[in-house]
Amino acid sequence: MDIHLSTCRKNKAAILWEGEPGDTRTLTYQQLSVEVNRLANALKSLGVKKGDVVGIYMGMVPETLQAMLACSRIGATHNVVFGGFSAEALRDRLLDSKAKILLTQDGAYRKGTASALKGAVHGILDQVPSLQNVVVLKRTGQETPMKEVRDLWWHDLISGRSTECKAEGFDSEHPLFILYTSGSTGKPKGILHTTGGYLTQARFTTRHVFDLKDEDVYFCTADVGWITGHSYLAYGPLMNGATLLMYEGVPTYPAPDRLWSMIDRHQVTIFYTAPTAIRSFMRLGDEFPNRHRLSSLRLLGTVGEPINPEAWMWYQRVIGKKRCPIVDTWWQTETGAIMISPMPGAIATKPGSATLPLPGILADVVTKEGKPCKANEGGLLVVKHPWPSMLRTVFGDPERYTKTYFSDFKKQKWYFTGDGARKDKDGYFWIMGRVDDVVNVSGHRLGTAEIESALVSHPKVAESAVVARPDDLKGSALIAFVSLKSQVSSGTPDLPSIQEELKAWVSKEIGPIARPDEIRFADALPKTRSGKIMRRLLREMVTTGKTSGDTSTLEDFSVLEKLRSSEED
Ligand code: 7RM
Helix, strand or coil: CHHHHCCHHHHCEEEEEECCCCCEEEEEHHHHHHHHHHHHHHHHHCCCCCCCEEEEECCCCHHHHHHHHHHHHHCCEEEECCCCCCHHHHHHHHHHHCCCEEEEECEEEECCEEEECHHHHHHHHHHCCCCCEEEEECCCCCCCCCCCCCEEEHHHHHCCCCCCCCCCCCCCCCEEEEEEECCCCCCCEEEEEECHHHHHHHHHHHHHHCCCCCCCEEEECCCCCCHHHHHHHHHHHHHCCCEEEEECCCCCCCCCCHHHHHHHHHCCCEEEECHHHHHHHHHHCCHHHHCCCCCCCCEEEECCCCCCHHHHHHHHHHHCCCCCCEEECECCCCCCCCCECCCCCCCCCCCCCCECECCCCCEEEECCCCCECCCCCCEEEEECCCCCCCCCEECCCHHHHHHHHHCCCCCCCCEEEEEEEEECCCCCEEEEEEHHHEEEECCEEEEHHHHHHHHHCCCCEEEEEEEEEEECCCEEEEEEEEEECHHHHCCCCCHHHHHHHHHHHHHHHCCHHHCCCEEEECCCCCEECCCCECHHHHHHHHHHCCCCCCCCCECCHHHHHHHHHHHHC
């Protein structure tokens, strides 16, 4: 932060913020620094020291970024827990990280209502012995339970604090943050990132992948509770002295054109979002983006999942008006920052490919035995050499770290990403999704992403998730969950005939081997808040009829209930 305060960026807007109800705030770099310093001093007054863990259970408000920066300023390690997670999920993450302080809010605005944050978790906080204080930001003003002595109001705590607080120097390997990410099974892993390497790569990639200039208004829709919110909402843009736009609520409030209206009003130039969001905008129809000019945009980005060519083309045409390059950025919570992505203007793009590894990143696609794959041969995505922002360990579980990431290619000492991929004849990377999502049908390896992409290219389909169920005859039977475009589902669609139509479509697009055995219609698919379809839950549902594993990262539990009841129809 401080590097900007001695330049003309001092009075530049760092954060343009919109609350869901429509309230707005702007913080310059100077104003942001004052708030960060006051909070850092307040944390010190609570006894927070270098190496202590501070939990942050907040929504998309500027104070959340201030909290992260205040922690890093005094060497505390932050542990941001997504505000949509349940009380139990929060408790487990606070327990595992031994958090000393929790920063939270009374509530946050979402879908037009004030939903409780502190109130929703109050009862469970007694179960975290390491927790000394809970600091509560007043955002909605709703009634909030407070425990005497332990719980403090944010505004009281920072009131009267000095606005100066020295940024202390720390070793480059000093822990900066822990961020929990769900494993395929079992309890979530606390991914640990440290200071020097993480910040270096976050800063470099933000600058070069987004071609960031001082004049830009940069809008990343990711929640801070996700790694994208850490690297490309908070640290990357602020280190580069950018102006970022931060939005509190859901994209469809008060109307489905909220984001497009914000892009016009703030003259956003760079827009970064997830394929799942793009598909849901597609599903809503072109009329909403078409209500706005969107002429300020010059660069678009995506992250989180393979983007199907259909969605890529729509994004390019309807949002980018065919003027804006699209950067499809592949990376993980574990990699800390972008690894495979075009650099706009320098690398020609192909819809659906993240293109090439960034300079210095030694990514490759290899067989199980570690041999290089031939062009277009599916294999495992590995990274053969360390990179600055790589995770340093799984917090409190170094064995799990080695086992999860370094046991598949032990001899070569390569990092295994868990993703399947192929490289085409030009060396471009095509990510096929998690290897757990690769299925074997009659001896053929198929990425479920490929079948999903075929389904989504059908004019009636908005979104789909394909999973396999063990089958005596074929090895796996393919079950496709499909949600139809709203224009189709709001009529009275002839579902059995659409089922046949879709099966035939996949046969034609990929081949009869990929023809789904069963098509199930659903209004919505089970997803994490960051938009990844939880295929594991669907897999459990089609094989055992229930879901047993960890569901703490699921965004909307009612979706599972609906899917279950849809089977009985
Ligand atoms: C940033 C983030 C990581 C997993 C990763 C992939 C998938 C992410 C892309 C992608 C295809 C992309 N972190 N993934 N980006 N797949 N193309 N551009 O998402 O830890 O939450 O997830 O997401 O499977 O391993 S994450």
